[in-house]
Amino acid sequence: MTAEIPPALPLRERKKLRTRQTLVATALELFGAHGFDGVTLDGLCEAAEVSKRTFFRYFASKEDVAMAPTQDLWAAFLDLLETGPAAGPAPRPAGGQPGGRPGAQPEGRPLLGLFEDCLAGAIGRMPAGGWTGRVLASRRLAARTPSMDAHGLAFCDRTIRAALVVLDHRLALDGPGRLRARLALDMLVSAFRQALDAWVAQPSGHTPEDLTRRLRAVMAELPHAVAAKAEPRA
Amino acid sequence: MTAEIPPALPLRERKKLRTRQTLVATALELFGAHGFDGVTLDGLCEAAEVSKRTFFRYFASKEDVAMAPTQDLWAAFLDLLETGPAAGPAPRPAGGQPGGRPGAQPEGRPLLGLFEDCLAGAIGRMPAGGWTGRVLASRRLAARTPSMDAHGLAFCDRTIRAALVVLDHRLALDGPGRLRARLALDMLVSAFRQALDAWVAQPSGHTPEDLTRRLRAVMAELPHAVAAKAEPRA
DNA sequence: AGGCTTGTGCCACTCAGTGGCACATTGACG
DNA sequence: CGTCAATGTGCCACTGAGTGGCACAAGCCT
Structure with missing residues (x-):
């Protein structure tokens, strides 16, 4: 079904x-x-x-039942983060899921890039038949149901904590490193929510590939967001 | 009382x-x-x-009644963002609340710096008698009460949307600018939550000044978080 | 004083979520 | 093949959050 x-x-x-x-x-x-x-x-x-x-x-x-699609996605993300390539340089696998084997280079790849690939890979893993339709329905619902939105946020938060535990196992995180990893994970979630909102809002063409494209586009904005200046209104 | x-x-x-x-x-x-x-x-x-x-x-x-302290803080933040200095260069007012008058320089100050000052100013505005005690109690409670945490997250989200509206009135935001402002606001919230968690966790010395100091310290980590590399475990 | 507005108390109600127990189905083992 | 344990399910009664309606009282205005 x-x-x-x-x-x-x-x-x-x-x-x-x-x-x-x-x-x-x-x-x-x-x-x-x-x-x-x-x-x-x-x-x-x-x-x-x-x-x-x-x-x-x-x-x-x-609320839980209505957010099942999102929860499936983040579960896949966690799985990829745990079993996928840890920190090889991997300048981006071009095609689809990250397939490179765990490297052990002294200078790892960018954290944000790693997260981005894992999430993109998770999107690619979602069952082709009907998943996009379910996320769409779920998000449109959440947009007009505060309690669903709240539970969604809370779920993301729990996911982030779980991801931090995984990272602690796989990476060498000192004090500042942990903080930065936490901040970077928050950024990923933030970027994904923006991408998802825009994706849901578009009139048609709701494909997983398009969602991934939007995610990468928003992620690319993060450095600019950090450096953005406030231009007063004319 | x-x-x-x-x-x-x-x-x-x-x-x-x-x-x-x-x-x-x-x-x-x-x-x-x-x-x-x-x-x-x-x-x-x-x-x-x-x-x-x-x-x-x-x-x-x-949940609402238990989160009153946090809500007061963010209300003050919104107020400062709306009435305070919009975008003057203001390389940081050194002392306490941002007091400079709205400038109209072509190249504004960093967005993140503006947010940081507004939030720091909001902390400074909190009633001296008992506010810190109340946030402390509130946050410790939230840490072991999932539903409170969820409502807190949702409230932050609503605050961000309100802040975006304010920014739209005060700044010249084009398409990418809006997205970047949204991302930057998420970063502020993320940084504040980290700072607050650390502040609550410390054994003593829970002063507003200390919270502000922690906030500024975490905010300073944001650029490093964007650029962080994943160092594989030995 | 008069009336008008606004906050409060009381009551009954809906509905989400839980605990307990009895029953049915599945899978394993003699 | 029969039996038993495990596990999933249905039913029922219950707590507690949140709401709507209405009558009353306290503040405010003239």
């Missing part, structure tokens, strides 16, 4: 996967039709044919 | 002010003693001697 159902899993797992997907799909559909607050959990559960108790075994909150 | 009660206000206003202060003080006290989730609104209202209905005329949510 929504994404691939990895075949030949313990069967019990397949059921869980399907239930989860049904929940997400139904939720986005109902929320889109009646607004986030216009749908009660009872209504959603009835539509998805599960009990409310079951719903909360899959998602921690009503 | 907590801050100055501006004398000779319409009297009606003074009562409101006092009610609000009582609510904040009682809330922080109870939350500190029993934890955020360990206190019900009914209990809080009883302790503060107001009805629950009244509580919600002052604060939008349970």
Whole structure:
């Protein structure tokens, strides 16, 4: 229905996967039709044919189910950050996912570039069928639902902390290094949110590639943002 | 009790002010003693001697009352940004609040420097009696209360949007300029959160001046964060 | 004093989220 | 193949946040 159902899993797992997907799909559909607050959990559960108790075994909150697409993305980001190329110079893999093996050069590559590639790679990993549609629905919803936005921000924050832990394992971070890594991660999130907002706002052509392009474009603005001057109004 | 009660206000206003202060003080006290989730609104209202209905005329949510100190700070920031020096070169006013009058130089001062001074000025404006204690209590609470943290993030986000509107009025922002301003504001918030975390974590000496010093120190790290390289672990 | 405005208290209500228990399905093992 | 343990699910009752409505009282104006 929504994404691939990895075949030949313990069967019990397949059921869980399907239930989860049904929940997400139904939720986005109902929320889109009646607004986030216009749908009660009872209504959603009835539509998805599960009990409310079951719903909360899959998602921690009503907001959670609507943000599943974003959470999938950041989970993939964390995975890439953990298993992908740590710090090779990698002047940018040109094509798609970063595939270079972990290098060990004394002078590593730029941190921001590493983050950017991992996130771009995560975007490329998202299931082709329907993911873009789900993010789109999810973000449009979040734009007019404060509580969803708040949970989204909080989730990004948690992701950043997790990423910091990963970095601590893979990189040599001294005091200032840790602070800088934290700031750089915040910048990544900030840039991604800008890119995502612009991507959602565009009238058509919502492809993952386009999102990636926008991300890279905003990331390239970061140095200019640091150096920007305030030009008073004429 | 907590801050100055501006004398000779319409009297009606003074009562409101006092009610609000009582609510904040009682809330922080109870939350500190029993934890955020360990206190019900009914209990809080009883302790503060107001009805629950009244509580919600002052604060939008349970989280809101616990974050009053932070909200006061950002309100002051917005005010300074709106009424303070717009974009004069002002290589840094050395002393305290930025006092220079709005200039109209063709090449303005750095955006980040402007933000930094406004926020530092806002810190300086906070009521001397008890404000630091309240932020301290508030932040320590937020650190172990996810929902508070989420609301805090969301509030910062709203503040940034408001700041962008102000900047639009005062500065000449073209397309890339707007994006850069947005990114720079995110950087300010990110830097402030780092500074605040470190400030809260320190064992003693929680003065506003110290917080300001930390803010400036983290802000100075921003350019290094952009340029940071990933040093692989040995 | 009169009336007008504005903040407050009380009450009943909706709905998100939780805990407990009984039941059904799955998978493993004898 | 039958049985048992594990695990997922449904149902139910409950707490607690947040809202709407209305009547009352305290401040303000003339």
